[in-house]
Amino acid sequence: MTMITVVVADDHPFFRDGVSRGLTTSGRIRVVGEAEDGVQALDLIRSQQPDVALLDQQMPGLDGIDVVRAVVRDRLSTRVLMLSAVTDSAVVYRALELGAAGYLSKDARRGEIVDAVLRVAGGRTVVPAELAAGLAGQIRLRASSAAPTLSAREREVLRGFAAGRSVPQLAAELFLAPSTVKTHTQRLYEKLGVSDRAAAVAEAMRRGLLE
Numbered sequence: 001m002t003m004i005t006v007v008v009a010d011d012h013p014f015f016r017d018g019v020s021r022g023l024t025t026s027g028r029i030r031v032v033g034e035a036e037d038g039v040q041a042l043d044l045i046r047s048q049q050p051d052v053a054l055l056d057q058q059m060p061g062l063d064g065i066d067v068v069r070a071v072v073r074d075r076l077s078t079r080v081l082m083l084s085a086v087t088d089s090a091v092v093y094r095a096l097e098l099g100a101a102g103y104l105s106k107d108a109r110r111g112e113i114v115d116a117v118l119r120v121a122g123g124r125t126v127v128p129a130e131l132a133a134g135l136a137g138q139i140r141l142r143a144s145s146a147a148p149t150l151s152a153r154e155r156e157v158l159r160g161f162a163a164g165r166s167v168p169q170l171a172a173e174l175f176l177a178p179s180t181v182k183t184h185t186q187r188l189y190e191k192l193g194v195s196d197r198a199a200a201v202a203e204a205m206r207r208g209l210l211e
Contacts, residue, residue, distance in 0.1 A: 003030045004121045005050040009041035009067075010083075011059050015106070019054065019083070022110040029117060038062025042070055045078050051121045052101075054113075057084035057091060065095050072099035081120045083113065089134030092127070102126030150209065154188045157181060158204055161197045 006029055010016040016034055023029040033044035039061035045053050053071070057064040068080050079101040084091075092103045101120045104113060108128070116126045150158065153174075160170040167185065171178040189195060192203045204210045 004028060004052060004118060005030050005032045005048070006117060007031070007033045007035065007041060007044045007048060007050045007053045007078075009035040009038065009044075009053065009059060009064075010056040011036050012056075019113065023054075023114060023117065026114045029114065036060075038064065038067050042067050045071060045076060046074075049076070050078055052117050053078050053080045054083050054117060055080060057082055057086045057095070065091075065098060065100075068095060068098050068100045079120050079123075081116055081126065083108070087131055087134075089131075092131055092134065096125070096127070103131060104128060105131065150188065150191065151184070153184045154191070155209075157184045157188055158200065158209065162201045162204070162210055 006023055008016055008020050008023070008031055010019065013036070016036070020031045020034060023031055032048045032050050035041035035044050037060040038055075041053065041055060041059070042062060044050075045067070053067070055064040055067055062070070064080075064082050064084065068082075071078055071080055080099070081102040081104065082092075082095050082100050083104045083106060085106045087103075087105050095103055102116055102125055104116055104126070105128070108116070112128070119126050156174060157170060160173070165173070167181050168178055170176075171181045174181065185197075188200060192200050192207075194200045194203050201210070
């Protein structure tokens with residue numbers, strides 16, 4: 001039976017040692033390195049090229065997401081499984097979006113961690129049910145915020161801003177009172193999450209709202 005190689009990174013020695021021992025006693029996993037911060041973790045991943053890196057999210061130097069980003073950027077073969085006390089849905093979403101192969105809470109039992117490592121090494125993505133519900137909500141939230149519904153007037157105002165028009169100029173062109181244009185402008189800002197014209201145009205371009 002092929003042994004799965006793993007690097008374990010956590011800044012708490014007691015927890016890190018417990019996880020490493022738990023993985024080793026499974027008889028199917030070999031821990032090839034331990035790190036106490038993100039920089040050490042990335043160095044070990046590069047030198048040992050383990051099948052899986054089991055990382056805490058909150059670590060000194062580089063956090064878990066920083067390490068995920070570097071592994072993907074450098075096209076390293078190691079698959080990253082996060083094991084963290086931080087289970088906020090936005091953080092879980094971000095880790096998976098950037099390339100993590102799974103995310104577990106530190107409340108997970110030893111058998112769950114071992115099983116997750118084996119599944120990740122086999123090419124699967126692991127997100128337990130208690131995190132999946134929040135993740136689904138985060139996906140819906142981001143989908144709705146990525147493409148806000150703009151009214152026809154808000155789109156006219158946005159296109160005017162992109163063309164360099166000011167509020168008085170738009171009011172004259174659209175035959176509207178300046179106060180009405182300001183109202184549409186404020187609603188546009190709220191939908192895009194910005195506070196000025198330049199930011200509105202930049203955010204609209206990022207979201208593909210300007211053709």
